Amino acid sequence: DQQVKQNSPSLSVQEGRISILNCDYTNSMFDYFLWYKKYPAEGPTFLISISSIKDKNEDGRFTVFLNKSAKHLSLHIVPSQPGDSAVYFCAASAWDTDKLIFGTGTRLQVFP
């Protein structure tokens, strides 16, 4: 049973436009959510996170929105740049565990 779902395997966006990556979760105990970015042949790198006490967290071009009632979060990248082309993983954890549960990833391609 996939507790964290990224239903779009891929996304293509023009440079300068907004990229929106989506993530859904099923476990209501999750209270901390993260986004990781992964380039080919490298390990994932942490991008941005949000705790369940917030509904928005912003870091430069990256903003994560959390809708707890819908069990949905999204990552907005504005403006998108070619260097943002990567696989993005959503992850979630509950306060009483030491583990992250990852989604299957979305491959973002930003074209000129």
Place this chain on the structure above:
Amino acid sequence: DAGITQSPRHKVTETGTPVTLRCHQTENHRYMYWYRQDPGHGLRLIHYSYGVKDTDKGEVSDGYSVSRSKTEDFLLTLESATSSQTSVYFCATRDRGPSSYNEQFFGPGTRLTVL
């Protein structure tokens, strides 16, 4: 970023042979994790450690064992490799404290091919 290295970076082996992957960290992080990444499955947790000699299973632990005799090293062993264990393996670390507000840092990965 935490100083995390993995060795080997690439390995090709035959079915039935034992394989050990090593993860080494220089950040003195308490927690260490082993994941595998497969198309369509994302990152799945194999085993993790919450201290020296303290380990626990993840969601895909069958066929794998781990050991942690020192804070800085976390070994993943495939006792008898199978073709289904062909994958990219990532090690990750996390500092002390509750899971919330504490991201994991990942190593560069090991690509394992079992023929």
